[in-house]
Amino acid sequence: MTTLSKSLQALRDIVDSGRPLAYVKTSEEQRIAKLLAEAAKSFFAAPVPLWTWSLTEGMKQADGSRAEAATARAALDFIAEHPGPALFHLKDFHEPMQESADIRRRLRDLYTGCFDQGKFVFITSPVQFLPPELDRDFAYLELGVPDLPELETFLQSETALLQAAGYTIDGDEATQTLILRALQGLTLDEARHALRRALAGSKHLGRDSLPALYQEKRQLVNRSGMIQFISEGDNIGHIGGLEIMKQWLIERRRLFQQREKLGADIVPKGILVMGISGCGKSLSVKAIANCFELPLYRIDMGEIFSGRHGSPESAFARACRMLEGISPAVVWFDEIEMGITSTESAGEQGRIFAFFLTWMQEKTKGLFVAATANRIDLLPAEMIRKGRFDEVFFVDLPLDDERVDIFRIHLERRGIDASGFNLERLKRFTKGWTGAEVEQCVVAALTTARLEERELNEDDLMYATGNIVPLSKTMKEQVDHIRNWARDRALKASPSEFAT
Known part of the structure; x- marks a missing residue:
C-alpha cells in the first residue's frame, strides 16, 4: 500500500471523520489544490467532483466546467x-466570513445540510480567521512544509519535466536522497525555485547541485533575522587534535544518517562543547556540519533579545520551530551560557x-x-545532565603533538609545504598556547x-613565538578555574590532559 504524505493523511482524517467544514491555513494554493484533487479521486468509493471558488474566477472545475456562483453567498448556495x-x-x-453575518449564518446552515451527504467544504487562506460562532464547527488544519513522501512525489514529477526539457538527472538513489534532504523544509514552490537555481549554470542535477539547493534555505532563514546560515565549513580531519571528540562524531554520523529507521532515544541529539577560548570550539561545530553532510544554522541570541521580533521567548520558540521545519540540519548555539540560563527563573531568560x-x-x-560555552560555571545542572546532550566535551589547551598538527594545518592552508619545517622545535616555545594563538603566530x-x-x-616562526603572550599566562586564574571545573564534569576531547 502506498504511504500517504502527512498532509494527505490529514485531509483523509477530516473526510473520514465526516466533518463537512474545514479551514486550512496555507499560502500554497497550488499544493493544496493538488492535494484536494487527489482526495477527490481516492478518498471515496468512486471519484467525486472538485469544485474551486475564488472571488476573481467564481466556481469552476479543473475540466473547465463552470457554475453561476460569482459571489461568496452564491457559492454557498451552490x-x-x-x-x-x-x-x-x-x-x-476568510474575508467574506469576517465581513458578513449573512455568510457566517449560511456556513452554519451548511454544517447541518452537508453532514453525512458526502459534501466537504475546504476554506483555504494564508491567514487564520475563524469567527467565534463558527469555531467549533470547523476542523482546523495548518498545512506544514511537505514531508519526504510528498517531496519525493514532487521531485519525480519535476525531474521528469526537466529531463523532457533536455536536462540530465543523476538517478543514483543516494544522490536523490541527498537532493530530497536539501529540499526538505521548503515549500513546493521554493523547492521548484531551488531546482531551477541549481540548473541555472549547468544542465545537470546531481551532488554538485547541493550548494545551490541550500541557497534557497539560506534565503528562507535570512528573512527571519534570527537565524544565520553558516556557509563556510571544514573537513573534520583538518582540525588539529581533539581525537576523542572527532572519533565520537564519526561514529554517531552513521546513526544520524539512519535516523528514520532508529528510535528517538538512539538517534544522536547533539553535543555541548565547552572549554578555553581559542581552542577550536567554533571550528569544531563547523566541521560537524561538514562531517554530517548537513547545512549549519546559528541561532542569533542577540537578535532574539533585541525586541525586533516580539518578546524574546516567543521569538526563540519561533526560531526553533522554523529550524524543525527546515531539518535536517546542524543547529549551533554559540556561547549558550550567555543567552540561555536559569538565573532569572521568573524572567525571560528563565522561560527561554x-x-x-x-x-x-x-x-x-x-x-x-x-x-559551545566558555563560562561553563554559569551552566545549570539541568543543562549538562545526560539526556539533554548526548555528550559534554571539554576542549583543553592543545598537547605538544596537537600544536604541531595545528601549525602544519595553518601552513598548508596558506599554500606552504610544512614538510620543509622542523615544527618539533616549536613545542617548547608554544607550551600553553591555544590553537588561535598558533594561527596568529603563523600569520605574523x-x-x-x-x-x-x-x-x-x-626562523620567522621562531621569532614570532617571542611576540605572543598566551592566554594561559595572562588569564591564568580563569583558565585554571575552567579546567578544574570541567575535570570531573565533562569528557576530554583529546586523549590526555594538558600537563602544566
Whole structure:
C-alpha cells in the first residue's frame, strides 16, 4: 500500500471523520489544490467532483466546467444545492466570513445540510480567521512544509519535466536522497525555485547541485533575522587534535544518517562543547556540519533579545520551530551560557531556558544541536545532565603533538609545504598556547616574510613565538578555574590532559 504524505493523511482524517467544514491555513494554493484533487479521486468509493471558488474566477472545475456562483453567498448556495458528494475548495474565504453575518449564518446552515451527504467544504487562506460562532464547527488544519513522501512525489514529477526539457538527472538513489534532504523544509514552490537555481549554470542535477539547493534555505532563514546560515565549513580531519571528540562524531554520523529507521532515544541529539577560548570550539561545530553532510544554522541570541521580533521567548520558540521545519540540519548555539540560563527563573531568560530544555527532549530527529560555552560555571545542572546532550566535551589547551598538527594545518592552508619545517622545535616555545594563538603566530611570521618580499622560513616562526603572550599566562586564574571545573564534569576531547 502506498504511504500517504502527512498532509494527505490529514485531509483523509477530516473526510473520514465526516466533518463537512474545514479551514486550512496555507499560502500554497497550488499544493493544496493538488492535494484536494487527489482526495477527490481516492478518498471515496468512486471519484467525486472538485469544485474551486475564488472571488476573481467564481466556481469552476479543473475540466473547465463552470457554475453561476460569482459571489461568496452564491457559492454557498451552490454547495447547499449540489445534488451529490463533492469537495469544494473556497479560496481566501476568510474575508467574506469576517465581513458578513449573512455568510457566517449560511456556513452554519451548511454544517447541518452537508453532514453525512458526502459534501466537504475546504476554506483555504494564508491567514487564520475563524469567527467565534463558527469555531467549533470547523476542523482546523495548518498545512506544514511537505514531508519526504510528498517531496519525493514532487521531485519525480519535476525531474521528469526537466529531463523532457533536455536536462540530465543523476538517478543514483543516494544522490536523490541527498537532493530530497536539501529540499526538505521548503515549500513546493521554493523547492521548484531551488531546482531551477541549481540548473541555472549547468544542465545537470546531481551532488554538485547541493550548494545551490541550500541557497534557497539560506534565503528562507535570512528573512527571519534570527537565524544565520553558516556557509563556510571544514573537513573534520583538518582540525588539529581533539581525537576523542572527532572519533565520537564519526561514529554517531552513521546513526544520524539512519535516523528514520532508529528510535528517538538512539538517534544522536547533539553535543555541548565547552572549554578555553581559542581552542577550536567554533571550528569544531563547523566541521560537524561538514562531517554530517548537513547545512549549519546559528541561532542569533542577540537578535532574539533585541525586541525586533516580539518578546524574546516567543521569538526563540519561533526560531526553533522554523529550524524543525527546515531539518535536517546542524543547529549551533554559540556561547549558550550567555543567552540561555536559569538565573532569572521568573524572567525571560528563565522561560527561554525552560522551553529549551523541553525542546531538546522533544525536537525532531532531523536536528543535531551543537552548543559551545566558555563560562561553563554559569551552566545549570539541568543543562549538562545526560539526556539533554548526548555528550559534554571539554576542549583543553592543545598537547605538544596537537600544536604541531595545528601549525602544519595553518601552513598548508596558506599554500606552504610544512614538510620543509622542523615544527618539533616549536613545542617548547608554544607550551600553553591555544590553537588561535598558533594561527596568529603563523600569520605574523608570514606577514614578516611578505613585507620583506621573500618566502617564509623556520626562523620567522621562531621569532614570532617571542611576540605572543598566551592566554594561559595572562588569564591564568580563569583558565585554571575552567579546567578544574570541567575535570570531573565533562569528557576530554583529546586523549590526555594538558600537563602544566
